[in-house]
Amino acid sequence: MKQTSLTAAAAAPSARASRLREIGRTVWQFRAFYAMLLPGVIYYVIFRYIPMYGVIIAFKDFNMMEGIVGSSWADPWYKHFQAFYESPYFSQLLTNTLLISFYKLIFGMFPPILMALLLNECRVRWFKSLIQTLTYMPHFLSWVIILGILIALFSQNSGIVNRWIVEAGGQSIPFLTSTDYFRSILVGSEIWQNIGWGAIIYLAAIAGIDPTLYEAARVDGASRLNMIWHITLPGIRSVIVMLLILKLGHIMDAGFDQIYILYNIQVYPVADILDTWVFRTGLQQLNFSLASAVGLFKSAIGLALVLISNRLARRWGEGIW
Amino acid sequence: MVKGLEDRVFNSIVYLILALAGLCAVFPLMYVVSVSITPFAEVLKNGGFILLPKSITFDAYRKLLTESGIPRAFWVTVFITVVGTAVNLVLTTLMAYPLSRKKLPGRSFFLLLVVFTMLFSGGIIPTYLIVKAMGLLDSVWAMILPGAIWSFNVLIMKSFFEQLPEELFESARMDGAGEFRILWQIVSPLSLPVMMTVGLFYMVGHWNEFFQAIMYVTDRTLFPLQVIVREILMLTQQPLETVENMTPTETMQMASVMLASLPIIIVYPFIQKHFTKGMLLGSIKG
Numbered sequence: 162m163k164q165t166s167l168t169a170a171a172a173a174p175s176a177r178a179s180r181l182r183e184i185g186r187t188v189w190q191f192r193a194f195y196a197m198l199l200p201g202v203i204y205y206v207i208f209r210y211i212p213m214y215g216v217i218i219a220f221k222d223f224n225m226m227e228g229i230v231g232s233s234w235a236d237p238w239y240k241h242f243q244a245f246y247e248s249p250y251f252s253q254l255l256t257n258t259l260l261i262s263f264y265k266l267i268f269g270m271f272p273p274i275l276m277a278l279l280l281n282e283c284r285v286r287w288f289k290s291l292i293q294t295l296t297y298m299p300h301f302l303s304w305v306i307i308l309g310i311l312i313a314l315f316s317q318n319s320g321i322v323n324r325w326i327v328e329a330g331g332q333s334i335p336f337l338t339s340t341d342y343f344r345s346i347l348v349g350s351e352i353w354q355n356i357g358w359g360a361i362i363y364l365a366a367i368a369g370i371d372p373t374l375y376e377a378a379r380v381d382g383a384s385r386l387n388m389i390w391h392i393t394l395p396g397i398r399s400v401i402v403m404l405l406i407l408k409l410g411h412i413m414d415a416g417f418d419q420i421y422i423l424y425n426i427q428v429y430p431v432a433d434i435l436d437t438w439v440f441r442t443g444l445q446q447l448n449f450s451l452a453s454a455v456g457l458f459k460s461a462i463g464l465a466l467v468l469i470s471n472r473l474a475r476r477w478g479e480g481i482w
Numbered sequence: 483m484v485k486g487l488e489d490r491v492f493n494s495i496v497y498l499i500l501a502l503a504g505l506c507a508v509f510p511l512m513y514v515v516s517v518s519i520t521p522f523a524e525v526l527k528n529g530g531f532i533l534l535p536k537s538i539t540f541d542a543y544r545k546l547l548t549e550s551g552i553p554r555a556f557w558v559t560v561f562i563t564v565v566g567t568a569v570n571l572v573l574t575t576l577m578a579y580p581l582s583r584k585k586l587p588g589r590s591f592f593l594l595l596v597v598f599t600m601l602f603s604g605g606i607i608p609t610y611l612i613v614k615a616m617g618l619l620d621s622v623w624a625m626i627l628p629g630a631i632w633s634f635n636v637l638i639m640k641s642f643f644e645q646l647p648e649e650l651f652e653s654a655r656m657d658g659a660g661e662f663r664i665l666w667q668i669v670s671p672l673s674l675p676v677m678m679t680v681g682l683f684y685m686v687g688h689w690n691e692f693f694q695a696i697m698y699v700t701d702r703t704l705f706p707l708q709v710i711v712r713e714i715l716m717l718t719q720q721p722l723e724t725v726e727n728m729t730p731t732e733t734m735q736m737a738s739v740m741l742a743s744l745p746i747i748i749v750y751p752f753i754q755k756h757f758t759k760g761m762l763l764g765s766i767k768g
Binding site for chain 1: 489496508739758
């Protein structure tokens with residue numbers, strides 16, 4: 162009796178020890194892999210996760226001297242959020258962010274689909290690949306290049322479009338500096354940049370449609386247009402829905418680079434979005450806590466939207482890929 | 483026979499629209515090229531359509547290459563593109579390869595570590611403070627290190643590595659090769675397609691570098707090409723302080739646009755199919 166309890170008592174710590182040794186052995190066995198992961202993990206911790214911890218400055222009165230940890234807490238803790246909410250910027254920035262993003266979503270949705278359908282109908286191989294090559298290309302041009310192109314086309318005194326307008330007897334139009342046209346410029350340039358690139362995924366989906374469907378339709382005397390409408394489009398419907406949902410998840414991202422590069426002071430009222438404002442307020446006016454609060458506000462809503470949209474996409478887009 | 487006619491009309495419409503789309507994609511660039519090589523006097527006089535310039539001059543390019551900040555910016559961009567892409571590829575491969583080994587204990591933890599950053603980020607300001615604390619402000623490394631790994635590219639590579647046959651690894655291990663050696667001598671050569679794709683994504687990203695430069699760099703001598711070109715472009719849009727006392731003409735502006743896009747336009751046709759492959763690889767993982 163006494164002896165068994167003794168051995169049991171002795172066994173307990175040794176069991177724990179052996180489990181530890183077991184874990185140690187597996188880790189040792191995979192040490193090469195962990196060594197490979199090390200630089201990457203260090204990168205993620207320093208440049209991705211410490212900044213996530215750094216968002217606490219949204220709840221502090223950040224002071225450069227004291228640093229993130231040393232700065233004193235804001236009182237009340239939501240002070241900077243409240244300041245933003247009560248500022249005139251709140252509704253303007255939120256409206257601009259959502260509107261620009263929404264316009265891009267709606268107007269940017271169909272051109273790539275149309276492009277994919279047309280390319281799919283194109284039977285001449287070399288022509289198809291030529292057009293594809295040409296229309297993908299803008300995707301790789303930076304927004305600065307696109308700004309250059311927009312200036313060449315639309316600037317008020319030297320743009321080719323305004324020269325035509327003036328030659329035709331009209332008044333030149335400040336396309337790039339007027340609040341009336343700026344959002345159209347944003348959306349239009351985005352479509353120009355991404356139409357060919359966006360078509361790739363639809364083309365892949367079309368390639369996955371069962372070809373016997375088309376043969377059967379042809380036997381039944383369907384026209385090409387009929388086939389597009391009744392076979393191709395329904396065939397890629399789930400991809401369309403899925404991409405739409407996934408894009409809705411990113412509705413808070415109206416595109417920092419594009420807007421920052423293209424905008425100017427005259428169009429701030431219609432072009433300034435959360436990201437560009439955070440950049441100006443935080444880094445140019447050194448208002449770190451307020452800017453972080455706004456950044457956190459945006460990231461938190463963005464996270465929620467992405468999670469919701471991913472879940473919806475998984476439910477409705479099931480079995481596509 | 484009605485059918486044949488209908489088909490022909492349909493085809494013509496398809497080809498017409500596609501041709502128009504192709505033209506829309508290249509026309510603006512061709513126009514930029516033409517303006518950049520037309521003598522400025524002719525641009526002013528002509529006041530309109532110059533698609534094929536009557537006389538050609540490379541004055542604007544010569545001026546830009548001798549009198550502006552462009553050459554220095556060009557080398558900064560070349561540096562961050564070459565070194566940055568190398569850093570990206572090494573780190574991304576080292577991250578993706580262990581993650582592709584299904585038996586690795588803690589794999590899902592590391593995967594979560596990577597994927598979560600695609601969903602949430604600390605935002606511009608806290609990231610800036612870290613870069614500052616690391617002492618990277620005003621150095622070329624500020625344009626390389628903070629973006630050293632893109633999670634999306636880790637996932638592309640990981641899904642490629644997962645497709646490699648398991649026997650490959652087992653036989654190599656049997657022959658006594660260590661994991662680093664397997665990665666370097668067996669996996670890497672087989673992974674050329676994905677290395678190419680991911681490398682190209684990184685390269686284009688570095689060549690077009692703008693965001694990190696304006697965030698972390700205030701020293702003008704370290705500005706990459708895109709930042710300088712934007713300054714040159716903005717000069718006529720609104721009066722700013724001049725770039726080194728140079729008032730760029732329209733032809734010079736367009737020449738600067740060409741210089742900033744030329745490398746991409748030149749290599750693009752040769753590497754285009756890799757991008758497509760990468761895009762599809764990435765989307766399959768969703």
